[in-house]
Amino acid sequence: MEKVIITAAISGAxxxxxxxxxxxxxxEEVVREAKAAYDAGASIIHLHVRNxxxxxxxxxxxxxxxxxxxxEECMDAIVQPSTGGAVGMSNEERIQPVNLSPxxxxxxxxxxxxxxxxxxxNTENTIKEFGKKMIDLNVKPEIEVFDKGMVDMALRLNKKGFINDNMHFNFVMGVNGGISGTYRDLMFMRQSIPSNATFTVSGVGRCQFDMIALSVxxxxxIRVGFEDNVYMEKGVKAKSNGELVQKAANIVRELGRQVATPKEAREILNLEA
Ligand code: KMH
Ligand code: ZN
Structure with missing residues (x-):
């Protein structure tokens, strides 16, 4: 089986x-957390920023x-800015990092x-506007889906030319308002995307490690990080994103797969070197 790309969502909003x-x-704190995650095996850093x-x-x-x-610290990491930002932000505010052509x-x-x-x-017109901009600037979207209907929206906008082929999904499981973090629902999501699409899985809160193990x-x-969960286990807070990535990498290896390097992640995701 293909190697496993680990994304670290180090900060959230x-x-x-x-x-x-x-x-x-x-x-400085952002770099510290990115470096800890990278050193533990993350090849993608999903990034929100703060004042x-x-x-x-x-x-x-x-x-x-x-x-x-x-x-500077994690030379070959893929840095993936968020265009979700925080709840309540305007579209103009949210789309800004795409202008850096990540x-x-x-x-x-x-x-x-x-x-x-x-x-x-995220209205249909917002998704079209953001999708078109990413196509124009050659930015590969990670398609964030919090529920099954969002998969259908992405597939429809792919047919209409607002999202390119070789789609890469992130199934965000367990948001309070989205699809639940259960085996049944993850199977449903996985079975809803085209066979040539790639996918990663995020579990929010206590389902994080169950969800990533199932994805493996x-x-x-898989994705882990403070954005989704701050605990190593019940009652034990993670000292860093690096600790969460280390635990995720151990799960990958225990289940018989290998962790992808950034170079391998680029190959799997069809990103230009
Ligand atoms: N902060 C959430 C409202 C994304 O990064 O694209 C949205 C979010 C999704 O985190
Ligand atoms: Zn995010």
């Missing part, structure tokens, strides 16, 4: 130092600063509840 004191805000006080921002200059600093960026393919009163809004068994790729 909603998780804070109150959840785990090691959640990175400053550029020093922890408030989320999609400012292009902050992204440039963080990406450049990460690339190799990849996320493309969220539907609207969903996001806990409490929060709604993560199903031939998929």
């Amino acid at each position: 909603e998780v804070t130092k109150e959840h785990n004191e090691n959640v990175p805000y400053t550029v 020093d006080d922890g408030t989320p921002t999609q400012d292009i200059n902050r992204f440039r600063e963080c990406i450049d600093a990460i690339k 190799e990849m960026a996320t493309l969220d393919c539907g609207t969903c509840n996001f806990g409490g009163d929060d709604i993560f809004v 068994l199903m031939g998929g790729h």
Whole structure:
């Protein structure tokens, strides 16, 4: 079977130092967490950025600063900015990092509840606008799907030319408002995408390690990191994203697969070197 690409979602937009004191805000903290994840086997760094006080921002200059600093320490890592940003941000704000022409960026393919009163809004026109921009700038989208209907939206927009072929999905399981983090639902998602598409799996909260283990068994790729979960096990907070990636890499190896290097990840995802 293909090697396993590990993505580290090191920062997120909603998780804070109150959840785990090691959640990175400053550029130095972002680099520290990216490096720990990279050294443990992550080839993709999924990136949100913050102001020093922890408030989320999609400012292009902050992204440039963080990406450049990460690339100094983790030379060949694939840095994948978020275009989801934080709940409530405008489209203009969210799309900014795509103008840096990163190799990849996320493309969220539907609207969903996001806990409490929060709604993560992605209208069809937003998805088309973001998808078209990524095609124009040769940025490969990681198609974020929080529910099955979002897979169908992505497939429809692929047919209409807003998303290129060789689609790469991220099944985000267990969001409070999205599909649940269960074996049955992960199978359903996996069976809903074309056979030539690649996929990674994120489990939010306590389902993180169950979901990634299932993905490894199903031939998929995996994502871990503070954005999705801050615990190593019940009641034990992770000291770093590196610890979470290390545990994920151990699961990959225990289940008989190997961890992909960044070069191998580029080959699997059809990214230009
Ligand atoms: N922060 C969430 C509202 C993405 O990175 O594209 C959206 C999110 C998805 O994290
Ligand atoms: Zn994200």
